[in-house]
Amino acid sequence: xxxxxxxxxxxxxxxxxxxxxxxxxQMQDSKEKQVKNYDFKRPAKFSKEHLRTLxxxxxxxGRLLSTNLPLYLRKTVSVTVASSETVTFSEFTNALANPVIxxxxxxxxxxxxVIIELATNLGFAMIDRMLGGQGxxxxxxxxxxxxxxxxxQKMMVICMQLLREPWRTVIDLSPMMERIETNPQFAQVIxxxxxxxxVTLNMKIGDTEGFMNICLPYFTLESVMDKLNTKxxxxxxxxxxxxxxxxxxxxxxxxxxxxVKAILGKTTVSVDDFSNxxxxxxxxxxxxxxxxxxxxxxxxxxxxxVPGASKDQYAVRVTNVIREEEE
Numbered sequence: 394x395x396x397x398x399x400x401x402x403x404x405x406x407x408x409x410x411x412x413x414x415x416x417x418x419q420m421q422d423s424k425e426k427q428v429k430n431y432d433f434k435r436p437a438k439f440s441k442e443h444l445r446t447l448x449x450x451x452x453x454x455g456r457l458l459s460t461n462l463p464l465y466l467r468k469t470v471s472v473t474v475a476s477s478e479t480v481t482f483s484e485f486t487n488a489l490a491n492p493v494i495x496x497x498x499x500x501x502x503x504x505x506x507v508i509i510e511l512a513t514n515l516g517f518a519m520i521d522r523m524l525g526g527q528g529x530x531x532x533x534x535x536x537x538x539x540x541x542x543x544x545x546q547k548m549m550v551i552c553m554q555l556l557r558e559p560w561r562t563v564i565d566l567s568p569m570m571e572r573i574e575t576n577p578q579f580a581q582v583i584x585x586x587x588x589x590x591x592v593t594l595n596m597k598i599g600d601t602e603g604f605m606n607i608c609l610p611y612f613t614l615e616s617v618m619d620k621l622n623t624k625x626x627x628x629x630x631x632x633x634x635x636x637x638x639x640x641x642x643x644x645x646x647x648x649x650x651x652x653v654k655a656i657l658g659k660t661t662v663s664v665d666d667f668s669n670x671x672x673x674x675x676x677x678x679x680x681x682x683x684x685x686x687x688x689x690x691x692x693x694x695x696x697x698x699v700p701g702a703s704k705d706q707y708a709v710r711v712t713n714v715i716r717e718e719e720e
Contacts, residue, residue: 438588438611444477446621451592451607453559458596461555464649465548466522471597475604483585485608489577492536496549497571497582498556503564505613506571506582509552511545512603515596520544528599537575546573552605558641563620583610590614655698655709656687685712 455472462470489495494516496509514530520541522528537545553568560566574580583589587610594605614621658678670676680686686709688696698709 439479439590443618443621444479444590447590447592447609448474448477450559450563451594454555455594457555457558458552458594461551461645462548462598465551466519466528466598468522468528468599472605473595475593475595477590477592479588479590481585482583482587482589482608482610485589485591485606486577486580486585490534491577492534492575493577494537494545494549495574495577495580496553497574497580498553499569499571500613501567501569503566503613503616505610507610507613508580508582508606508608509549510604510606510608511549511552512596512605514601515598515603515605516545518598518601519548522598523548528601530601542573542575546570549573563617583612587612651690654689655700656689657700658684 452474455474458472459470489510490513492513494511494513496511498507498509500507513534516537517530518528521530523544550570553570556568557566589611590609592607592609594607596603596605611618658680660676660678662676685697685699687694688698688709688711690696695715696711697713697715698711701708701710
């Protein structure tokens with residue numbers, strides 16, 4: 394549609410025609426066309442629609458990270474989408490620090506790779522947490538040791554595997570971790586001038602906050618670009634309450650480890666008696682030999698049982714299940 398003139402512009406145009414300032418024949422012969430500047434060094438291969446769909450995909454991915462990473466880190470994890478943009482690959486690599494955590498992922502069955510960049514403070518927080526610490530980052534960045542790289546690789550593989558579910562509406566992925574790089578110079582997977590989409594996730598592990606950047610080259614996503622639009626996304630999205638989703642949640646819950654303990658009995662002794670205990674001494678408990686034991690799952694009493702043995706190990710046989718209404 395052409396430009397719509399206001400009433401004042403129409404009146405001025407008619408006045409110019411009546412006074413002869415403007416010639417009708419000259420206006421008809423004019424064939425000027427508006428020219429839009431196009432930067433061939435930065436071709437616009439990702440539209441706003443593509444970026445919006447990628448944000449939807451990684452919002453789902455962020456929820457999966459927030460749910461699954463606490464199982465390994467035993468720490469609250471919060472992940473949200475911060476932004477999305479298109480840049481050249483050289484602009485992305487030039488902005489990287491050294492050392493850096495870069496996961497090079499083969500995006501099978503698509504031809505090409507993607508890169509997950511994890512902030513080093515988040516990496517050191519994960520390492521500290523996995524080794525029994527509070528999850529605090531280092532005051533100053535340094536190179537990673539071999540043991541630390543092994544832990545980082547394990548965590549990056551977990552993050553990579555969680556990519557399958559959010560992308561299932563677009564394509565059934567089978568991603569594979571090729572390698573972990575800490576030097577940006579060794580992560581030149583595409584031409585520096587190629588365009589990429591970057592989705593930035595804001596990740597918070599306990600009190601440590603940082604960014605996770607997902608680099609998605611156009612070359613990798615070229616075959617599925619038609620599916621990266623919200624109309625296709627919502628038309629193929631399945632109801633999250635269906636049986637498959639329920640089975641998926643049940644499978645995740647079944648993998649969670651919970652502590653189970655059997656209480657033989659309790660008693661109270663003085664510090665002096667405790668410090669003078671010797672082999673063969675008897676501690677009298679508040680339960681009898683033929684009493685049933687209380688079995689706790691976490692801090693909740695769930696079963697009663699009788700003690701026994703299984704092969705060469707102590708064991709208990711469950712005699713009763715305690716329901717919530719019975720507690």
